[in-house]
Amino acid sequence: MDLSYPLGRFSGETLTPQNRGKVLLDIIELPGRLRDAVEGLSDAQLDTPYRPDGWTVRQVVHHLADAHIHSYNRTRYALTMNEPTILGFEETDWANLEDARTGPVEPSLLMLDGLHCRWGDLLESLTDADWDRRFIHAVRGPIPLTAHVPIYAWHGRHHTAHITELRKRKGWG
Secondary structure, eight states, X not given: OOTTOTTOSOOOOOOOTTXXXXXXXXXXXXXXXXXXXHTTOOHHHHXXXXXXXXXXXXXXXXXXXXXXXXXXXXHHXXXXXXXXXXXXXXXXXXXXXXXXXXXOSHHHHHHHHHXXXXXXXXXXXXXXXXXXXXXXXXXXXXXXXXXXXXXXXXXXXXXXXXXXXXXXXXXXX
16 A cells, blocks of 8 residues: 555546535545544654654644645635635645644644534535636646545545554554
């Protein structure tokens, strides 16, 4: 198994009427799946990298909160502005900030609870025309919501799998 991509790389899937329910369910259910993945882990376990030279479990949890806040905001910008240019962020630099390296995971789990509740409600309210709205990514160019949201549905599953696969390998039950 590739420890960097336990679920494989993102397939490039875009949102369609046929897969919309599954994609939205992945967004809505992430906080619970992530809570289950870190349930009962000690500080030493939270400070264990999920792979050699990888982030710790703690950094992964904080990264998910950071990245998904960005994604939620990008969604809102796309819905309220005409093709806004959005800022990227240096995720590795953010993961190496003190709060992400050493802070308790509960605040990020709480952030994800509220964020994904709101994001799920927003996404469920979108019309077909809304899904075609897009933003301009400074590096990747124009990205419609039909391409953006599935990436983050996968992203949540991907990083949760880093934690669950580490637990299996370490026998952490």
